[in-house]
Amino acid sequence: MRTLAISLLLAGAVLGGSALAAKAPGRLHAYAPPVIPHALDPGTACTDCHGREIQGGVPAVPHKVGGWCQSCHVPSGKAAPLRPNAFRGEPASRARGARAYPGAPPALPHPVAMRENCQACHGREAHPGMRRNPHPERANCLSCHLVQG
Numbered sequence: 001m002r003t004l005a006i007s008l009l010l011a012g013a014v015l016g017g018s019a020l021a022a023k024a025p026g027r028l029h030a031y032a033p034p035v036i037p038h039a040l041d042p043g044t045a046c047t048d049c050h051g052r053e054i055q056g057g058v059p060a061v062p063h064k065v066g067g068w069c070q071s072c073h074v075p076s077g078k079a080a081p082l083r084p085n086a087f088r089g090e091p092a093s094r095a096r097g098a099r100a101y102p103g104a105p106p107a108l109p110h111p112v113a114m115r116e117n118c119q120a121c122h123g124r125e126a127h128p129g130m131r132r133n134p135h136p137e138r139a140n141c142l143s144c145h146l147v148q149g
Helices: 002-020
Strands: none
Touching: none
């Protein structure tokens, strides 16, 4: 019985892992957090509706609640963004670097050990020859950009 349970668990991990490579519904790319499926009201905080428990069908927050929800969760594109912006990504013909699949954010072409502060090179004052970050308000680059290799 124990062997069967372990076999099923391993099979699920292998099959589930391959499923992760595809874009999941309600996400911008395979490893992204869920998108925001509704219009945003600048006068309302996410935590006004989303708390630690499900209330009236509104999803609960499964992690520590912070003040920067939109650093990771972005509008689905079906609703107007909170802040209008011109960011559209780069066409595949102009994008540098590998991508997990067409339309995915570019992978990082270098290791991140001892380079955790992406803004040091890619911030508003980008180093010469380095690509400037088009969305510095987002908190964690590794939420979207995978390490290549």
